[in-house]
Amino acid sequence: xxxxxxxxxxxxxxxxxxxxxxxxxxxxxxxxxxxxxxxxxxxxxxxxxxxxxxxxxxxxxxxxxxxxxxxxxxxxxxxxxxxxxxxxxxxxxxxxxxxxxxxxxxxxxxxxxxxxxxxxxxxxxxxxxxxxxxxxxxxxxxxxxxxxxxxxxxxxxxxxxxxxxxxxxxxxxxxxxxxxxxxxxxxxxxxxxxxxxxxxxxxxxxxxxxxxxxxxxxxxxxxxxxxxxxxxxxxxxxxxxxxxxxxxxxxxxxxxxxxxxxxxxxxxxxxxxxxxxxxxxxxxxxxxxxxxxxxxxxxxxxxxxxxxxxxxxxxxxxxxxxxxxxxxxxxxxxxxxxxxxxxxxxxxxxxxxxxxxxxxxxxxxxxxxxxxxxxxxxxxxxxxxxxxxxxxxxxxxxxxxxxxxxxxxxxxxxxxxxxxxxxxxxxxxxxxxxxxxxxxxxxxxxxxxxxxxxxxxx
Amino acid sequence: xxxxxxxxxxxxxxxxxxxxxxxxxxxxxxxxxxxxxxxxxxxxxxxxxxxxxxxxxxxxxxxxxxxxxxxxxxxxxxxxxxxxxxxxxxxxxxxxxxxxxxxxxxxx
Numbered sequence: 001x002x003x004x005x006x007x008x009x010x011x012x013x014x015x016x017x018x019x020x021x022x023x024x025x026x027x028x029x030x031x032x033x034x035x036x037x038x039x040x041x042x043x044x045x046x047x048x049x050x051x052x053x054x055x056x057x058x059x060x061x062x063x064x065x066x067x068x069x070x071x072x073x074x075x076x077x078x079x080x081x082x083x084x085x086x087x088x089x090x091x092x093x094x095x096x097x098x099x100x101x102x103x104x105x106x107x108x109x110x111x112x113x114x115x116x117x118x119x120x121x122x123x124x125x126x127x128x129x130x131x132x133x134x135x136x137x138x139x140x141x142x143x144x145x146x147x148x149x150x151x152x153x154x155x156x157x158x159x160x161x162x163x164x165x166x167x168x169x170x171x172x173x174x175x176x177x178x179x180x181x182x183x184x185x186x187x188x189x190x191x192x193x194x195x196x197x198x199x200x201x202x203x204x205x206x207x208x209x210x211x212x213x214x215x216x217x218x219x220x221x222x223x224x225x226x227x228x229x230x231x232x233x234x235x236x237x238x239x240x241x242x243x244x245x246x247x248x249x250x251x252x253x254x255x256x257x258x259x260x261x262x263x264x265x266x267x268x269x270x271x272x273x274x275x276x277x278x279x280x281x282x283x284x285x286x287x288x289x290x291x292x293x294x295x296x297x298x299x300x301x302x303x304x305x306x307x308x309x310x311x312x313x314x315x316x317x318x319x320x321x322x323x324x325x326x327x328x329x330x331x332x333x334x335x336x337x338x339x340x341x342x343x344x345x346x347x348x349x350x351x352x353x354x355x356x357x358x359x360x361x362x363x364x365x366x367x368x369x370x371x372x373x374x375x376x377x378x379x380x381x382x383x384x385x386x387x388x389x390x391x392x393x394x395x396x397x398x399x400x401x402x403x404x405x406x407x408x409x410x411x412x413x414x415x416x417x418x419x420x421x422x423x424x425x426x427x428x429x430x431x432x433x434x435x436x437x438x439x440x441x442x443x444x445x446x447x448x449x450x451x452x453x454x455x456x457x458x
Numbered sequence: 459x460x461x462x463x464x465x466x467x468x469x470x471x472x473x474x475x476x477x478x479x480x481x482x483x484x485x486x487x488x489x490x491x492x493x494x495x496x497x498x499x500x501x502x503x504x505x506x507x508x509x510x511x512x513x514x515x516x517x518x519x520x521x522x523x524x525x526x527x528x529x530x531x532x533x534x535x536x537x538x539x540x541x542x543x544x545x546x547x548x549x550x551x552x553x554x555x556x557x558x559x560x561x562x563x564x565x566x
Binding site for chain 2 (some may be wrong): 026027040054055078
Protein backbone atom coordinates (compact mmCIF):
# COMPACT_ATOMS: atom_id res chain seq x y z
CA UNK A 1 0.00 0.00 0.00
CA UNK A 2 0.98 3.58 -0.68
CA UNK A 3 3.47 5.41 1.51
CA UNK A 4 1.48 8.63 1.73
CA UNK A 5 -1.44 8.41 4.16
CA UNK A 6 -5.00 8.98 2.97
CA UNK A 7 -7.40 11.35 4.72
CA UNK A 8 -11.02 10.29 4.23
CA UNK A 9 -13.62 13.08 4.25
CA UNK A 10 -17.28 12.37 5.01
CA UNK A 11 -20.25 14.74 4.83
CA UNK A 12 -23.90 13.86 5.30
CA UNK A 13 -27.25 14.96 3.90
CA UNK A 14 -30.01 13.80 6.18
CA UNK A 15 -33.72 13.93 5.40
CA UNK A 16 -35.98 13.71 8.44
CA UNK A 17 -39.71 13.38 7.96
CA UNK A 18 -41.52 15.93 10.08
CA UNK A 19 -43.86 14.47 12.66
CA UNK A 20 -47.13 16.24 11.81
CA UNK A 21 -50.76 15.33 11.18
CA UNK A 22 -50.89 16.77 7.70
CA UNK A 23 -48.47 17.51 4.89
CA UNK A 24 -46.18 20.49 4.34
CA UNK A 25 -48.33 22.32 1.81
CA UNK A 26 -51.66 20.47 1.91
CA UNK A 27 -54.20 19.05 4.33
CA UNK A 28 -53.86 15.38 3.48
CA UNK A 29 -52.83 13.03 6.23
CA UNK A 30 -49.31 11.87 7.05
CA UNK A 31 -49.30 8.17 7.84
CA UNK A 32 -46.89 5.34 7.16
CA UNK A 33 -48.96 2.42 5.93
CA UNK A 34 -52.22 3.20 4.16
CA UNK A 35 -54.01 2.05 1.00
CA UNK A 36 -52.17 3.43 -2.03
CA UNK A 37 -53.12 6.95 -3.10
CA UNK A 38 -55.64 7.33 -0.25
CA UNK A 39 -53.73 10.12 1.53
CA UNK A 40 -53.42 12.32 -1.52
CA UNK A 41 -55.02 15.70 -2.15
CA UNK A 42 -55.44 17.36 -5.54
CA UNK A 43 -52.42 19.55 -4.77
CA UNK A 44 -50.26 16.51 -3.94
CA UNK A 45 -51.24 14.99 -7.29
CA UNK A 46 -50.29 18.29 -8.93
CA UNK A 47 -53.64 18.81 -10.56
CA UNK A 48 -53.93 22.20 -12.27
CA UNK A 49 -55.40 25.04 -10.24
CA UNK A 50 -54.04 23.93 -6.88
CA UNK A 51 -51.76 26.00 -4.68
CA UNK A 52 -49.41 25.29 -1.74
CA UNK A 53 -50.51 26.40 1.77
CA UNK A 54 -47.78 26.19 4.42
CA UNK A 55 -48.38 24.07 7.54
CA UNK A 56 -47.51 25.98 10.72
CA UNK A 57 -46.52 22.84 12.64
CA UNK A 58 -43.81 22.04 10.04
CA UNK A 59 -42.27 25.47 10.48
CA UNK A 60 -42.26 25.06 14.27
CA UNK A 61 -40.60 21.65 13.92
CA UNK A 62 -37.84 23.14 11.78
CA UNK A 63 -37.29 26.04 14.19
CA UNK A 64 -37.10 23.67 17.18
CA UNK A 65 -34.59 21.50 15.37
CA UNK A 66 -32.54 24.51 14.28
CA UNK A 67 -32.40 25.82 17.85
CA UNK A 68 -31.46 22.40 19.24
CA UNK A 69 -28.60 22.25 16.74
CA UNK A 70 -27.31 25.72 17.72
CA UNK A 71 -28.25 27.24 14.38
CA UNK A 72 -29.03 30.84 13.51
CA UNK A 73 -32.67 30.94 12.55
CA UNK A 74 -33.25 33.05 9.45
CA UNK A 75 -36.09 35.41 10.25
CA UNK A 76 -36.74 35.60 6.52
CA UNK A 77 -36.40 32.44 4.48
CA UNK A 78 -37.52 31.69 0.93
CA UNK A 79 -39.02 28.81 -1.03
CA UNK A 80 -37.70 27.62 -4.40
CA UNK A 81 -38.52 25.07 -7.08
CA UNK A 82 -36.05 22.33 -7.88
CA UNK A 83 -36.94 20.81 -11.27
CA UNK A 84 -36.43 17.24 -12.40
CA UNK A 85 -38.56 14.58 -14.04
CA UNK A 86 -39.54 11.45 -12.19
CA UNK A 87 -42.79 9.50 -12.04
CA UNK A 88 -43.17 10.00 -8.27
CA UNK A 89 -42.77 13.77 -8.53
CA UNK A 90 -46.03 14.73 -10.24
CA UNK A 91 -45.36 18.48 -10.45
CA UNK A 92 -42.00 17.98 -12.16
CA UNK A 93 -40.40 20.01 -9.37
CA UNK A 94 -39.93 19.85 -5.61
CA UNK A 95 -40.59 22.89 -3.43
CA UNK A 96 -37.48 23.37 -1.30
CA UNK A 97 -35.35 26.14 0.22
CA UNK A 98 -32.24 26.50 -1.84
CA UNK A 99 -31.32 30.20 -1.58
CA UNK A 100 -32.20 31.11 1.98
CA UNK A 101 -33.09 28.13 4.21
CA UNK A 102 -34.80 28.42 7.59
CA UNK A 103 -31.69 27.70 9.69
CA UNK A 104 -27.91 27.90 9.13
CA UNK A 105 -24.52 27.52 10.82
CA UNK A 106 -25.15 25.16 13.67
CA UNK A 107 -23.26 22.32 15.33
CA UNK A 108 -23.86 18.87 16.71
CA UNK A 109 -21.74 17.24 19.39
CA UNK A 110 -21.54 13.49 19.58
CA UNK A 111 -19.48 10.91 21.47
CA UNK A 112 -17.41 7.98 20.35
CA UNK A 113 -15.87 5.09 22.26
CA UNK A 114 -12.13 4.85 21.68
CA UNK A 115 -11.00 1.32 20.84
CA UNK A 116 -14.47 -0.08 21.41
CA UNK A 117 -14.08 0.47 25.14
CA UNK A 118 -17.13 2.12 26.56
CA UNK A 119 -15.04 3.52 29.37
CA UNK A 120 -13.07 5.83 27.10
CA UNK A 121 -15.32 8.28 25.32
CA UNK A 122 -14.28 11.26 23.24
CA UNK A 123 -16.52 14.12 22.19
CA UNK A 124 -16.52 15.36 18.61
CA UNK A 125 -18.37 18.11 16.81
CA UNK A 126 -19.75 18.33 13.31
CA UNK A 127 -20.84 21.64 11.78
CA UNK A 128 -24.39 21.91 10.52
CA UNK A 129 -24.37 23.87 7.29
CA UNK A 130 -28.12 24.38 7.13
CA UNK A 131 -31.60 23.02 7.71
CA UNK A 132 -34.20 23.48 5.01
CA UNK A 133 -37.88 22.67 4.66
CA UNK A 134 -38.86 20.66 1.60
CA UNK A 135 -41.42 18.27 0.15
CA UNK A 136 -41.01 14.52 0.11
CA UNK A 137 -41.70 12.68 -3.14
CA UNK A 138 -44.10 9.78 -3.69
CA UNK A 139 -42.99 6.16 -3.76
CA UNK A 140 -42.08 4.14 -6.80
CA UNK A 141 -42.48 0.37 -6.79
CA UNK A 142 -40.48 -1.15 -9.58
CA UNK A 143 -42.11 -4.11 -11.31
CA UNK A 144 -39.32 -5.45 -13.47
CA UNK A 145 -41.29 -8.44 -14.71
CA UNK A 146 -43.90 -6.25 -16.33
CA UNK A 147 -41.43 -3.49 -17.12
CA UNK A 148 -43.39 -0.83 -15.29
CA UNK A 149 -43.32 1.30 -12.18
CA UNK A 150 -46.26 1.58 -9.80
CA UNK A 151 -46.59 4.99 -8.17
CA UNK A 152 -48.12 5.70 -4.76
CA UNK A 153 -48.37 9.39 -3.90
CA UNK A 154 -49.23 8.97 -0.21
CA UNK A 155 -45.79 10.23 0.70
CA UNK A 156 -45.76 13.01 -1.88
CA UNK A 157 -45.77 16.37 -0.14
CA UNK A 158 -44.95 15.13 3.36
CA UNK A 159 -42.78 17.71 5.13
CA UNK A 160 -39.05 17.03 5.36
CA UNK A 161 -36.24 18.78 7.19
CA UNK A 162 -33.01 18.37 5.26
CA UNK A 163 -30.06 18.64 7.65
CA UNK A 164 -26.75 19.19 5.89
CA UNK A 165 -23.64 18.21 7.87
CA UNK A 166 -20.31 19.61 6.71
CA UNK A 167 -17.57 17.13 5.78
CA UNK A 168 -16.06 17.15 9.27
CA UNK A 169 -16.23 13.41 9.73
CA UNK A 170 -13.58 10.91 8.74
CA UNK A 171 -15.11 7.45 8.92
CA UNK A 172 -18.24 5.32 9.19
CA UNK A 173 -18.09 5.21 12.96
CA UNK A 174 -18.14 9.00 13.32
CA UNK A 175 -20.98 9.36 10.83
CA UNK A 176 -23.00 6.67 12.61
CA UNK A 177 -22.47 8.30 16.01
CA UNK A 178 -23.46 11.72 14.66
CA UNK A 179 -26.61 10.36 13.05
CA UNK A 180 -27.52 8.44 16.19
CA UNK A 181 -27.23 11.60 18.28
CA UNK A 182 -29.30 13.55 15.73
CA UNK A 183 -31.91 10.81 15.87
CA UNK A 184 -32.10 11.07 19.68
CA UNK A 185 -32.38 14.85 19.49
CA UNK A 186 -35.19 14.70 16.93
CA UNK A 187 -37.06 12.13 18.98
CA UNK A 188 -36.63 14.17 22.16
CA UNK A 189 -37.94 17.30 20.40
CA UNK A 190 -40.72 15.33 18.76
CA UNK A 191 -40.01 17.15 15.48
CA UNK A 192 -39.44 13.78 13.82
CA UNK A 193 -39.86 10.21 15.00
CA UNK A 194 -36.71 9.52 12.95
CA UNK A 195 -37.27 5.76 12.57
CA UNK A 196 -34.92 4.74 9.74
CA UNK A 197 -36.72 1.50 9.06
CA UNK A 198 -39.90 3.42 8.21
CA UNK A 199 -38.11 5.90 6.00
CA UNK A 200 -38.56 8.74 8.48
CA UNK A 201 -34.81 9.30 8.54
CA UNK A 202 -32.81 8.92 5.30
CA UNK A 203 -29.10 9.49 5.08
CA UNK A 204 -26.93 10.12 2.03
CA UNK A 205 -23.18 10.20 2.52
CA UNK A 206 -20.65 12.25 0.53
CA UNK A 207 -17.26 10.54 0.57
CA UNK A 208 -13.85 11.48 -0.78
CA UNK A 209 -10.18 10.85 0.07
CA UNK A 210 -7.05 12.96 -0.33
CA UNK A 211 -3.43 13.14 0.80
CA UNK A 212 -2.55 15.53 3.62
CA UNK A 213 -1.81 19.00 2.29
CA UNK A 214 -3.49 18.32 -1.04
CA UNK A 215 -6.93 19.57 -2.11
CA UNK A 216 -10.00 17.43 -1.43
CA UNK A 217 -10.53 14.56 -3.82
CA UNK A 218 -13.51 13.94 -6.11
CA UNK A 219 -16.47 12.92 -4.02
CA UNK A 220 -19.12 10.30 -4.56
CA UNK A 221 -22.59 10.29 -3.10
CA UNK A 222 -23.76 7.08 -1.45
CA UNK A 223 -27.50 6.44 -1.20
CA UNK A 224 -29.90 3.67 -0.26
CA UNK A 225 -28.68 3.21 3.30
CA UNK A 226 -31.37 1.74 5.54
CA UNK A 227 -29.86 1.60 9.00
CA UNK A 228 -27.20 3.25 11.12
CA UNK A 229 -25.20 0.05 11.07
CA UNK A 230 -25.22 -0.03 7.25
CA UNK A 231 -24.33 3.66 7.17
CA UNK A 232 -20.99 2.93 8.86
CA UNK A 233 -20.39 -0.07 6.59
CA UNK A 234 -21.25 1.77 3.40
CA UNK A 235 -18.97 4.69 4.22
CA UNK A 236 -16.04 2.51 5.25
CA UNK A 237 -16.45 0.39 2.11
CA UNK A 238 -16.55 3.46 -0.11
CA UNK A 239 -13.44 4.95 1.55
CA UNK A 240 -11.57 1.70 0.95
CA UNK A 241 -12.83 1.43 -2.62
CA UNK A 242 -11.64 4.95 -3.44
CA UNK A 243 -8.22 4.38 -1.86
CA UNK A 244 -7.73 1.15 -3.77
CA UNK A 245 -8.90 2.70 -7.02
CA UNK A 246 -6.51 5.65 -6.63
CA UNK A 247 -3.57 3.49 -5.53
CA UNK A 248 -4.09 1.39 -8.65
CA UNK A 249 -3.78 4.50 -10.77
CA UNK A 250 -7.51 4.87 -11.40
CA UNK A 251 -9.73 7.91 -10.97
CA UNK A 252 -12.84 8.56 -8.92
CA UNK A 253 -15.95 9.64 -10.83
CA UNK A 254 -18.24 12.26 -9.35
CA UNK A 255 -21.18 9.88 -9.31
CA UNK A 256 -24.03 8.56 -7.20
CA UNK A 257 -23.62 5.06 -5.84
CA UNK A 258 -26.08 2.81 -4.08
CA UNK A 259 -25.20 0.66 -1.09
CA UNK A 260 -25.98 -3.01 -1.58
CA UNK A 261 -26.52 -4.34 1.93
CA UNK A 262 -26.44 -7.98 0.87
CA UNK A 263 -23.07 -7.70 -0.84
CA UNK A 264 -21.77 -5.06 1.55
CA UNK A 265 -20.52 -2.83 -1.25
CA UNK A 266 -21.45 0.29 -3.21
CA UNK A 267 -22.44 0.09 -6.87
CA UNK A 268 -22.96 2.86 -9.41
CA UNK A 269 -26.60 3.88 -9.78
CA UNK A 270 -28.06 4.05 -13.29
CA UNK A 271 -26.92 7.49 -14.36
CA UNK A 272 -27.79 7.67 -18.04
CA UNK A 273 -28.82 11.27 -17.74
CA UNK A 274 -25.51 12.72 -16.63
CA UNK A 275 -25.23 15.64 -14.24
CA UNK A 276 -28.59 17.11 -13.32
CA UNK A 277 -29.43 20.76 -13.92
CA UNK A 278 -32.23 21.55 -11.49
CA UNK A 279 -32.96 25.05 -12.85
CA UNK A 280 -33.74 26.48 -9.42
CA UNK A 281 -36.22 29.32 -9.45
CA UNK A 282 -38.16 31.15 -6.71
CA UNK A 283 -41.49 29.51 -5.87
CA UNK A 284 -43.85 32.12 -7.29
CA UNK A 285 -46.84 31.06 -5.17
CA UNK A 286 -45.25 31.57 -1.75
CA UNK A 287 -44.18 34.87 -0.20
CA UNK A 288 -41.11 34.86 2.07
CA UNK A 289 -41.49 33.05 5.40
CA UNK A 290 -41.13 35.60 8.20
CA UNK A 291 -40.40 34.50 11.76
CA UNK A 292 -40.41 36.73 14.81
CA UNK A 293 -38.80 36.92 18.22
CA UNK A 294 -39.77 38.70 21.42
CA UNK A 295 -38.32 41.97 20.15
CA UNK A 296 -39.78 41.99 16.67
CA UNK A 297 -43.20 40.61 17.59
CA UNK A 298 -45.83 42.59 15.69
CA UNK A 299 -48.47 44.20 17.88
CA UNK A 300 -51.65 43.74 15.94
CA UNK A 301 -51.26 40.42 14.23
CA UNK A 302 -53.42 37.34 14.58
CA UNK A 303 -51.47 35.20 17.04
CA UNK A 304 -52.09 32.06 15.01
CA UNK A 305 -50.21 33.63 12.10
CA UNK A 306 -47.13 34.46 14.17
CA UNK A 307 -44.23 32.16 14.95
CA UNK A 308 -42.08 33.44 17.84
CA UNK A 309 -38.62 31.91 17.92
CA UNK A 310 -38.02 32.91 21.55
CA UNK A 311 -41.30 31.34 22.67
CA UNK A 312 -40.22 28.08 21.03
CA UNK A 313 -36.73 28.34 22.54
CA UNK A 314 -38.12 28.69 26.06
CA UNK A 315 -40.15 25.53 25.64
CA UNK A 316 -37.42 23.25 24.27
CA UNK A 317 -37.16 20.05 26.33
CA UNK A 318 -33.84 18.89 27.81
CA UNK A 319 -31.67 17.59 24.99
CA UNK A 320 -30.00 14.16 25.31
CA UNK A 321 -26.64 15.69 26.29
CA UNK A 322 -28.28 17.62 29.11
CA UNK A 323 -30.29 14.60 30.22
CA UNK A 324 -27.10 12.54 30.40
CA UNK A 325 -25.33 15.14 32.51
CA UNK A 326 -28.28 15.30 34.88
CA UNK A 327 -28.33 11.51 35.24
CA UNK A 328 -24.62 11.42 36.03
CA UNK A 329 -24.91 14.27 38.51
CA UNK A 330 -28.09 13.10 40.19
CA UNK A 331 -27.30 9.42 40.49
CA UNK A 332 -23.52 9.26 40.49
CA UNK A 333 -23.42 6.87 37.55
CA UNK A 334 -20.65 6.81 34.96
CA UNK A 335 -20.98 8.86 31.72
CA UNK A 336 -20.97 5.70 29.61
CA UNK A 337 -23.92 4.42 31.64
CA UNK A 338 -25.87 7.56 30.83
CA UNK A 339 -25.25 6.88 27.14
CA UNK A 340 -26.60 3.36 27.44
CA UNK A 341 -29.63 4.59 29.38
CA UNK A 342 -30.56 7.11 26.70
CA UNK A 343 -29.74 4.82 23.83
CA UNK A 344 -32.54 2.45 24.71
CA UNK A 345 -36.08 3.79 24.50
CA UNK A 346 -37.62 3.88 27.98
CA UNK A 347 -34.55 2.59 29.83
CA UNK A 348 -33.72 5.83 31.60
CA UNK A 349 -37.29 6.08 32.88
CA UNK A 350 -37.19 2.44 34.01
CA UNK A 351 -33.93 3.05 35.88
CA UNK A 352 -35.27 6.15 37.62
CA UNK A 353 -38.45 4.33 38.55
CA UNK A 354 -36.48 1.49 40.16
CA UNK A 355 -34.26 3.94 42.05
CA UNK A 356 -37.37 5.63 43.42
CA UNK A 357 -38.79 2.38 44.71
CA UNK A 358 -35.67 0.87 46.27
CA UNK A 359 -33.22 1.63 49.04
CA UNK A 360 -30.35 0.29 46.97
CA UNK A 361 -27.95 3.02 45.86
CA UNK A 362 -28.31 4.11 42.21
CA UNK A 363 -24.67 3.19 41.61
CA UNK A 364 -25.55 -0.41 42.41
CA UNK A 365 -28.93 -0.38 40.70
CA UNK A 366 -27.34 0.68 37.40
CA UNK A 367 -25.46 -2.60 37.12
CA UNK A 368 -28.70 -4.57 37.34
CA UNK A 369 -30.31 -2.34 34.75
CA UNK A 370 -27.50 -2.42 32.23
CA UNK A 371 -26.19 -5.95 32.64
CA UNK A 372 -29.12 -8.03 33.80
CA UNK A 373 -32.22 -6.23 32.51
CA UNK A 374 -30.84 -4.90 29.23
CA UNK A 375 -28.88 -8.10 28.63
CA UNK A 376 -32.04 -10.17 28.87
CA UNK A 377 -34.07 -7.78 26.73
CA UNK A 378 -31.42 -7.77 24.00
CA UNK A 379 -31.19 -11.57 24.05
CA UNK A 380 -34.91 -11.85 23.45
CA UNK A 381 -35.21 -8.83 21.17
CA UNK A 382 -37.60 -7.06 23.49
CA UNK A 383 -38.06 -3.36 24.06
CA UNK A 384 -38.12 -1.92 27.56
CA UNK A 385 -41.87 -1.46 27.23
CA UNK A 386 -42.23 -5.18 26.50
CA UNK A 387 -40.24 -6.23 29.58
CA UNK A 388 -41.97 -9.05 31.52
CA UNK A 389 -40.28 -7.67 34.62
CA UNK A 390 -41.65 -4.31 35.69
CA UNK A 391 -39.67 -1.66 37.56
CA UNK A 392 -41.82 -2.45 40.58
CA UNK A 393 -40.82 -6.13 40.59
CA UNK A 394 -37.15 -5.37 40.05
CA UNK A 395 -37.18 -2.79 42.85
CA UNK A 396 -38.85 -5.35 45.09
CA UNK A 397 -36.12 -7.87 44.34
CA UNK A 398 -33.32 -5.36 44.87
CA UNK A 399 -34.82 -4.46 48.24
CA UNK A 400 -34.54 -8.08 49.37
CA UNK A 401 -30.92 -8.03 48.29
CA UNK A 402 -30.26 -4.71 49.99
CA UNK A 403 -31.78 -5.92 53.25
CA UNK A 404 -29.46 -8.92 52.99
CA UNK A 405 -32.37 -11.34 52.99
CA UNK A 406 -30.86 -13.02 49.94
CA UNK A 407 -27.42 -13.20 48.37
CA UNK A 408 -26.68 -11.66 45.01
CA UNK A 409 -26.37 -15.13 43.48
CA UNK A 410 -29.82 -15.92 44.77
CA UNK A 411 -31.08 -12.61 43.42
CA UNK A 412 -29.92 -13.56 39.95
CA UNK A 413 -31.80 -16.84 40.24
CA UNK A 414 -34.93 -15.05 41.34
CA UNK A 415 -34.60 -12.68 38.38
CA UNK A 416 -34.26 -15.62 36.01
CA UNK A 417 -37.54 -16.91 37.44
CA UNK A 418 -39.20 -13.49 37.18
CA UNK A 419 -38.46 -13.34 33.45
CA UNK A 420 -40.96 -16.13 32.97
CA UNK A 421 -43.60 -13.55 33.80
CA UNK A 422 -45.72 -15.98 35.77
CA UNK A 423 -46.96 -13.29 38.13
CA UNK A 424 -45.02 -14.43 41.17
CA UNK A 425 -43.47 -11.85 43.47
CA UNK A 426 -39.76 -12.03 44.32
CA UNK A 427 -40.60 -13.00 47.89
CA UNK A 428 -42.77 -15.88 46.72
CA UNK A 429 -39.99 -17.19 44.50
CA UNK A 430 -37.45 -16.88 47.34
CA UNK A 431 -39.69 -18.91 49.62
CA UNK A 432 -40.47 -21.48 46.90
CA UNK A 433 -36.83 -22.10 46.12
CA UNK A 434 -35.67 -21.69 49.70
CA UNK A 435 -33.22 -18.97 48.78
CA UNK A 436 -33.40 -17.05 52.05
CA UNK A 437 -30.08 -16.16 53.60
CA UNK A 438 -29.77 -17.85 56.93
CA UNK A 439 -28.72 -15.45 59.61
CA UNK A 440 -29.52 -17.38 62.72
CA UNK A 441 -26.10 -18.20 64.27
CA UNK A 442 -27.31 -21.39 65.98
CA UNK A 443 -28.97 -22.72 62.81
CA UNK A 444 -25.78 -22.09 60.82
CA UNK A 445 -23.67 -23.89 63.41
CA UNK A 446 -26.00 -26.88 63.29
CA UNK A 447 -25.75 -27.10 59.51
CA UNK A 448 -21.96 -26.78 59.53
CA UNK A 449 -21.71 -29.39 62.23
CA UNK A 450 -23.92 -31.77 60.23
CA UNK A 451 -21.69 -31.39 57.20
CA UNK A 452 -18.56 -32.00 59.22
CA UNK A 453 -20.19 -35.04 60.88
CA UNK A 454 -21.17 -36.31 57.46
CA UNK A 455 -17.55 -35.99 56.29
CA UNK A 456 -16.23 -37.85 59.31
CA UNK A 457 -18.51 -40.77 58.55
CA UNK A 458 -16.99 -41.35 55.12
CA UNK B 459 -25.17 36.89 -29.83
CA UNK B 460 -26.65 33.57 -30.83
CA UNK B 461 -27.66 30.77 -28.54
CA UNK B 462 -25.29 27.81 -29.09
CA UNK B 463 -26.37 24.38 -30.27
CA UNK B 464 -25.09 22.94 -27.00
CA UNK B 465 -27.42 25.16 -24.98
CA UNK B 466 -30.36 24.38 -27.25
CA UNK B 467 -29.64 20.66 -26.97
CA UNK B 468 -29.33 21.03 -23.18
CA UNK B 469 -32.69 22.83 -23.03
CA UNK B 470 -34.36 20.13 -25.12
CA UNK B 471 -33.06 17.52 -22.66
CA UNK B 472 -34.09 19.37 -19.54
CA UNK B 473 -37.45 20.71 -20.49
CA UNK B 474 -38.36 18.18 -23.19
CA UNK B 475 -39.26 21.01 -25.52
CA UNK B 476 -38.77 20.60 -29.21
CA UNK B 477 -37.53 23.67 -31.03
CA UNK B 478 -38.65 21.91 -34.20
CA UNK B 479 -37.23 24.34 -36.73
CA UNK B 480 -35.18 27.50 -37.17
CA UNK B 481 -38.28 29.61 -36.56
CA UNK B 482 -38.60 28.15 -33.05
CA UNK B 483 -34.98 28.94 -32.30
CA UNK B 484 -35.37 32.44 -33.73
CA UNK B 485 -38.33 33.02 -31.42
CA UNK B 486 -36.18 31.97 -28.49
CA UNK B 487 -33.38 34.30 -29.56
CA UNK B 488 -35.82 37.22 -29.82
CA UNK B 489 -37.26 36.44 -26.38
CA UNK B 490 -33.77 36.49 -24.85
CA UNK B 491 -32.94 39.75 -26.60
CA UNK B 492 -36.14 41.28 -25.28
CA UNK B 493 -35.38 40.19 -21.71
CA UNK B 494 -31.75 41.39 -22.01
CA UNK B 495 -33.05 44.95 -22.03
CA UNK B 496 -33.28 44.58 -18.27
CA UNK B 497 -29.49 44.89 -18.17
CA UNK B 498 -29.78 48.51 -19.25
CA UNK B 499 -31.20 49.45 -15.87
CA UNK B 500 -28.64 50.35 -13.20
CA UNK B 501 -29.47 48.18 -10.22
CA UNK B 502 -26.34 48.86 -8.14
CA UNK B 503 -27.20 48.71 -4.45
CA UNK B 504 -30.77 47.58 -5.08
CA UNK B 505 -31.94 44.37 -3.41
CA UNK B 506 -33.27 42.01 -6.12
CA UNK B 507 -36.98 41.35 -6.06
CA UNK B 508 -37.89 37.81 -6.96
CA UNK B 509 -41.59 37.93 -6.29
CA UNK B 510 -44.36 40.52 -6.36
CA UNK B 511 -45.58 38.75 -3.24
CA UNK B 512 -42.58 39.83 -1.19
CA UNK B 513 -44.62 42.18 1.01
CA UNK B 514 -47.50 39.79 1.44
CA UNK B 515 -47.97 37.72 4.55
CA UNK B 516 -47.36 34.01 4.09
CA UNK B 517 -50.49 32.37 5.41
CA UNK B 518 -49.88 29.60 7.97
CA UNK B 519 -52.34 26.72 8.06
CA UNK B 520 -53.23 24.76 11.21
CA UNK B 521 -51.97 21.17 11.23
CA UNK B 522 -55.37 19.51 10.65
CA UNK B 523 -56.26 16.73 8.24
CA UNK B 524 -58.75 18.25 5.82
CA UNK B 525 -58.10 16.54 2.50
CA UNK B 526 -57.32 13.21 0.91
CA UNK B 527 -59.40 10.06 0.70
CA UNK B 528 -60.28 10.61 -2.95
CA UNK B 529 -58.41 7.73 -4.59
CA UNK B 530 -61.20 7.09 -7.10
CA UNK B 531 -61.35 10.68 -8.31
CA UNK B 532 -57.57 10.83 -8.65
CA UNK B 533 -57.31 7.63 -10.64
CA UNK B 534 -60.19 8.54 -12.92
CA UNK B 535 -57.96 10.27 -15.45
CA UNK B 536 -55.13 7.75 -15.31
CA UNK B 537 -54.78 5.85 -18.57
CA UNK B 538 -53.37 2.82 -16.80
CA UNK B 539 -53.74 1.74 -13.22
CA UNK B 540 -52.97 -1.40 -11.23
CA UNK B 541 -54.85 -1.90 -7.94
CA UNK B 542 -55.05 1.83 -7.15
CA UNK B 543 -51.46 2.55 -8.15
CA UNK B 544 -50.61 4.86 -11.04
CA UNK B 545 -48.62 3.06 -13.71
CA UNK B 546 -45.49 4.61 -15.16
CA UNK B 547 -42.70 3.39 -17.45
CA UNK B 548 -39.89 1.50 -15.65
CA UNK B 549 -37.65 4.58 -15.46
CA UNK B 550 -36.91 7.88 -17.08
CA UNK B 551 -36.35 7.48 -20.78
CA UNK B 552 -33.83 10.22 -21.46
CA UNK B 553 -33.81 12.05 -24.76
CA UNK B 554 -31.17 10.36 -26.97
CA UNK B 555 -27.93 12.31 -27.48
CA UNK B 556 -27.87 14.95 -30.19
CA UNK B 557 -25.99 12.68 -32.62
CA UNK B 558 -28.49 9.92 -32.11
CA UNK B 559 -31.78 11.68 -32.63
CA UNK B 560 -33.53 13.30 -35.53
CA UNK B 561 -33.57 17.00 -34.90
CA UNK B 562 -32.94 19.96 -37.10
CA UNK B 563 -30.42 21.10 -34.49
CA UNK B 564 -27.98 18.60 -35.91
CA UNK B 565 -27.62 20.60 -39.05
CA UNK B 566 -26.71 23.75 -37.14
